[in-house]
Amino acid sequence: MIERTRFRKARLARDARFDGLFFIGVRTTGIFCRSVCPATPPLEKNVDYFPSTLAAYQAGLRPCLRCRPESAPGSPAWHGTQTTLKRALRLIDNGEWRQQSLPEFAARLGVSDRYLRRLFQHNLGVSPLKYANFRRVLFAKQLLQQTDLPVTEVAAMAGFGSTRRFNTVFTELLNLNPRQLRRQQVQRRQKNPPHTQFQGRGLVVLLSYRPPYDWAGVRDFYRLRQIAGLEVVTDTSYSRSFSREGCEGTFTATHIPEKNGFRVELVLTQAEHTLALIQRIRSLLDLDADSIALSSHLADNPTLAQIKCGGLRLPGLWSAFEAGVRAILGQQVSVKAAHKLVTRLVSELGKPLTSSRQAKNTNHGEPGDDSPTVLFPEPAAVANSSLEFLAMPDKRRQALRLLAQHLLQKGNDPDQRQVSADRDYQDWLGIPGIGPWTVQYTAFRMGHPDIFLAGDLGVKNALKKLSMDSGQPAMLDSEDLSPWGSYATLLLWQSLSATPLITN
Template structure:
């Protein structure tokens, strides 16, 4: 439940740390806003607070055109803590209801349609399809505000199969037609550049330095204020560069993608990669209370890897070697097996190798023991064929993969918040200076504890 007094303070102070945690609906205008909205604050008696944009829309309010709720960071609080609901939301965000039916989704979840509908009614007050459709419309609104994509391309990128269906849904859920919204708001940048917000603080320098020491030439690029990389999503290929804008608590992300149907899940993957939806204020308050005396880096974020498969390969290549040695091995693998990218700047760029490419190679070009090469091939072949391979907890059944490898890949490839890498060398080096530390007290944020300890490792 939302605390009305806390909501009031956040609204009046325009505190960006609450952005995405609550939405403010104004009874007299029929509009809902983010806490950071620059409009003159309404009287408290005219305000209603909602935990999510979907809930505000279901109550009959339309999104503000000034603060743009479509751009707010997601809130883990409204996503819930039920495993089934969390997985359903993730699959819907990846397009499960655009590509298949509700029955297909329920079959993947292993539950009945009636039960899934009840979960959504309890959490959002809407049916799963209504939730999915509204999320599509909000993403389309963001594209209309921030890019110069034609309306037809916006519809396609948002998961709509017909322009008529898009126009009808957009007008129903947003209150304007797509062309009306675009005509009235023309502050767009050329090409495909999106503004992805986060809640401050954000320890960009720490995240940047982490990536800089591990980035793979040709696959990734890191600069003073940016991080970028080549990417794949199913059949789609492309690359992005995220430029940090600390003054506005956001990243300006420039994207190139050869299939706009993948745009929405790719953007969500970039958000995960940069850990933009974390509430570091809550996480660090918990760590400080559970582990008093532990010096904390404020705004620390989990440094993501694009996919579980890539994270697994990088973890295997990093077994029992230094960071520099692991980086050289991954670079060699990418340059040898990765798909080259045609770049107008003439820079050599590559996509990360696929499971099929790794499984089919003898990996003779890697200077490492044959047993480690066999582990790589075994892992790639299994990942290519087995549905259970998407769950890293099952990886330890493969010869050559231990708990550290599976946990490291889970933390970075899935951005799991509660992974404790107690066997990691960097963590072991940091622990003697923190006598009496109980990692269990840090749950459910032990991944962030692990990262904090890495920053203290000598």
């Protein structure tokens, strides 16, 4: 009853802080909505509340065409589930299951297809294929409503092998024909031009978050560490290049606070990777964080209560390899020195971006502007280099090569290939030159929410400063900070007038 009262107040206030944390099912219309839906609120007696879009769909409801539940900040279905199911759901949510059969997908997870079907049916009430199709269809609906992409391209980007199959599954799950939805959207767009569209070879979508969002903090973190050619940071946007399984491209995320989201311009060479890339960008910008819960938790700590906390987000990196390399190059040196080393590494071993001219011809201006032009070095390039151009101890160069070799050897392991926010990278500790701080910092930059870097010099300096300011001992325990230790680390860094010395 308490939860229902809380949800009722949130939906009547259209409180964006609750967007994506629950969904509203309307019995009289048979649709489900976000808490921020602009439509006239239904009577409470006609409303049911659901924890996810999947739960609402299983109740026989269809997504609202006006508020677009598929565009809400994420609240993944795999929270609280057992390990195998969690890995399977994460792979599907990230667009990793495309061409494989169910037995092949199950083998990738180390289980039989029969066992995997039983896991899904018991925990979610649907088969693995139906869950995957549900996620693909919701992403396709987002593209149909937010862009002018041809239906054939939407089908490919959503991970369907053919337009015919896409039309069948879409109609079956949503009781709506894709082309019919597109026609309705064109009519709406003529009245209200959108923030999102399709331009040239670039896809532009709006990715939402739950406010508040500390864009200034994220921007400044990226700006201090941006690598020329790889990243571009402006007052309102973050751009970078990326590569993924033979696909490469660039994205620019422009903050639009009045929309509680980012306008993301994406240029890529292979359309079938679109879903996975959009999910990666969401994770990199930490768009799915629950600001209310984590801020309340940190504010309850007597030490952290001294620091203003609002809209904290973890600024991520594209890959674990990049995060590990930056961590190794940042060992025991200043941010400035580490930045110089990373810049040199990218300059020497980074591959020129073949799609850079395409990226510049969408919305970045004419060729020759400051768009990303180079990719971060691949593990093979680092493993096969002497790295003598890096002015640092031989042991640290060797650590870089060994890390690259380790990832190359683990290339067929699905847990190594997928980007996971809860991986702890403990298997790296066997590599000479890589210790606990490097592993923890890597996990932190990959979005792990619960990494408290107690031994970090910046954290120690921040606690010392808080103690001096308050006249009271400033102490923190990682267990008390859990499950948001990473945000406590970031908050302490931000409390310093100077940036922590050994983070990059």
